[in-house]
Amino acid sequence: MRERWSRLSRARMRVAAVAAVAGLLFAGAVTAPPASAAVPGWLSTSGSTIVTSTGAPYTIEAVAWFGMETSNCAPHGLWSISLDEGLTSIAAMGFTTLRLPFSNECLAAQQSTSINAAVNPGLAGLTPLRLLDTVIARAKAHGLSVILDRHRPDSGAQSQLWYTSQYSEKRWIDDWT
Template sequence: MIFFHLFFLFLNNIQKPQVPFHTEDRWIMDSENKRFKLAGVNWYGFEELDYVPAGLEIAHVDKISEKVSLFGFNSVRLPFSIEMILEENAVSDDVVAANPEMKGLRPIEVMDIVIKSLWNQGLVVILDNHSSEAVWYSLENGFWYTDEYPEKAWIEAWEIIAERYKDYPAVVGFDLRNELRNGATWGGSKETDWRGAAIRAGEAILKIDPSKLIIVEGINYASDLRGVFDQPIVYSVPNRIVYSIHDYSWFHPDFQSYQEMKKGFDYLWGFVLNEGQSWTAPVWIGEFGTCSNDPNCVKESSVSGSWFLNFTRYLSEKDIDWAYWPLNGTMANGETRTYGALDWYGILDQSWNKPSLPALLERLQEIQ
């Protein structure tokens, strides 16, 4: 398999990325002003009921981090909830059974360990506010605030995170909120204006730590950046803004061919990558994924497989940064999830030790 060609790189000391990062036109750059292409995975669970990433009851965090790096990925998106950040009680022993050093710790202290473990393998981290409460994100209202966690609480949570991780080299960026929808707008009234909220939160973060990338997702489930054409985000600290898009096979069923997909994406968000424009900035695909429980999941013979091959072709041709959803071999404990069950989109299998579908991993390695 392709991933074994990387094995000998891990026999010696792992080279760490040159951080912090910044942006230059449409590119993410390291501290030596060299392009750093984010090619990563999502590892979910901090945002769910147990406040920890799935898999820690099965495998040690260092083994999971090592696997991510061995597979050739260089970054991890960690979703979290505001509730998790503020939780003062210790996590349950059973959900960190393979990590005894995590027993008795608060969720955010577990996050510290996870981030350090990933960094020890040369991986950088993007923290993603997936939800306010510890629920599957789609059960909330689709905005950056809720009745229990108004905008003030959302920004205060980000300030806590910015202060805590300002000296962590692994943490290179903050994804302000997952998949704005249900009436969120780019501009307009304050109650719906996601752009305005992202500016307020980003400025609060940059006041504490001006070195982080601020990642702002598009509206309509992070599928639409058309508002950037007329109203790009500009922060007081330059070279910080990265926009983010999500896509899955069911997002655009009208895209029946690669040419239709390319035309549609160029219109919805691909134009942001056109160099030298007033709106130009990096676009990071924060989520995309296909099923991994059947070989047809990555073949043209299935709807999901055809979409996946076309989408990864677009990423490759445009040289776009990305993070696959998800790494998880098993599900976290959540209202729409079955704890410990196979995650049928996951890169890892239920053992958290090997790929669920080698052909899926190989395709991702081709575009790293």
């Protein structure tokens, strides 16, 4: 029972943290990114320590920007803020890494929804795959690393396995490739 309560408490804290970050993002708390922001390049491990390509210890300080795993097939909030505003806010809050969940369904889709073309003119009309590439490139420009999270096969719900009858294991492998 204690272990279950601990898991629930951690889950609640994560939800609260994500909600707080989302609130800051969408409330317009945008400041310039720190001058020292630099993407560390490839990461690996040395024992239990994550290290950069030069061997320097590195701590991943990540925030998730969900939406590319939903039926929108786009990071949520792009209906009211620009991608660069969101990334600037994330970097300004001290995060070094953006976790970007996506679904196989979205990678196959022809369009994203809920992107305000007036606020994000360069994103409107992109396929979700091109949008994913753009988000990654803009994150790098803001000094952020990206963790890709193939969150689920489709936008409807989680599945028991990493593949379904609609999105095969081969498709899963091909999408990662």
